[in-house]
Amino acid sequence: MRIIGIDTATATASVALVGHGIIIAEKSHPSRAAAGNGDRYPAKSNHAETILPLLESLLESTGMSLQNIDGLAIAIGPGSFTGLRIGLSTVKGLAYGSRLPVVGVSTLLAMAASATDHDGLICPILDARKNEVYAALFEKTGDVVHRLCEDTVASAPSILDIVSTSAGEKHCLMVGDGAVTYKQWLADRFGGRALFQTGDFSVSTAGAIARLSEDRFRSNDFDNLGSLTPVYLRHSQNEFHLPGFV
Numbered sequence: 519m520r521i522i523g524i525d526t527a528t529a530t531a532s533v534a535l536v537g538h539g540i541i542i543a544e545k546s547h548p549s550r551a552a553a554g555n556g557d558r559y560p561a562k563s564n565h566a567e568t569i570l571p572l573l574e575s576l577l578e579s580t581g582m583s584l585q586n587i588d589g590l591a592i593a594i595g596p597g598s599f600t601g602l603r604i605g606l607s608t609v610k611g612l613a614y615g616s617r618l619p620v621v622g623v624s625t626l627l628a629m630a631a632s633a634t635d636h637d638g639l640i641c642p643i644l645d646a647r648k649n650e651v652y653a654a655l656f657e658k659t660g661d662v663v664h665r666l667c668e669d670t671v672a673s674a675p676s677i678l679d680i681v682s683t684s685a686g687e688k689h690c691l692m693v694g695d696g697a698v699t700y701k702q703w704l705a706d707r708f709g710g711r712a713l714f715q716t717g718d719f720s721v722s723t724a725g726a727i728a729r730l731s732e733d734r735f736r737s738n739d740f741d742n743l744g745s746l747t748p749v750y751l752r753h754s755q756n757e758f759h760l761p762g763f764v
Contacts, residue, residue, distance in 0.1 A: 519736070521536050525605070532545065532547075535587075565601050592622055593622075593623055596646070625642075644696050
């Protein structure tokens with residue numbers, strides 16, 4: 519089974535080809551090589567201009583075409599409103615033209631699954647602007663990522679304070695541009711229990727998106743293209759409840 523994963527919800531646009539759980543190839547913009555900028559997240563690319571060239575480059579480098587692909591997986595949010603619309607419209611166009619099934623995957627879940635070298639609590643945090651963040655809490659063991667709460671949006675202090683309290687004495691890996699923006703706050707609140715990514719902040723989530731969708735493709739549990747819409751999150755969804763941690 520070959521699946522292409524696509525992410526335009528985050529600052530780094532990325533595409534990946536996955537076969538039987540293994541990443542065959544991936545492309546991202548800004549590229550990993552171009553993102554050596556210390557503790558700063560790469561500036562967001564113009565996904566409308568980059569996503570199709572990235573996909574074309576991916577297919578060319580693997581000698582594949584869409585006729586060799588079994589399905590498309592797409593990050594459906596939360597994330598950049600514009601990026602989500604670009605990604606979903608691109609995937610729908612490809613799916614209608616090639617008659618490929620599509621599966622939507624939570625951006626935050628994919629971010630947690632991308633932390634391949636970490637087991638334990640993971641909190642993906644995306645900067646939602648206006649002093650708000652998108653966040654969720656997961657626990658990862660090996661390749662299994664267990665969701666501890668729903669994706670939510672709220673003020674940064676309210677979410678991060680609850681995460682700090684709910685994690686107890688456990689270490690928690692903070693990932694995403696929000697973790698960079700609020701790194702000092704998190705370090706002050708968590709102390710040594712707060713773990714952060716170092717070095718490469720441009721890690722592609724597209725590979726994780728494709729891998730997370732595989733079980734649904736095997737079960738023919740596809741999304742309906744007509745009703746598949748981005749998950750923007752609204753303020754009515756701000757309740758942040760962590761089963762088993764409160």
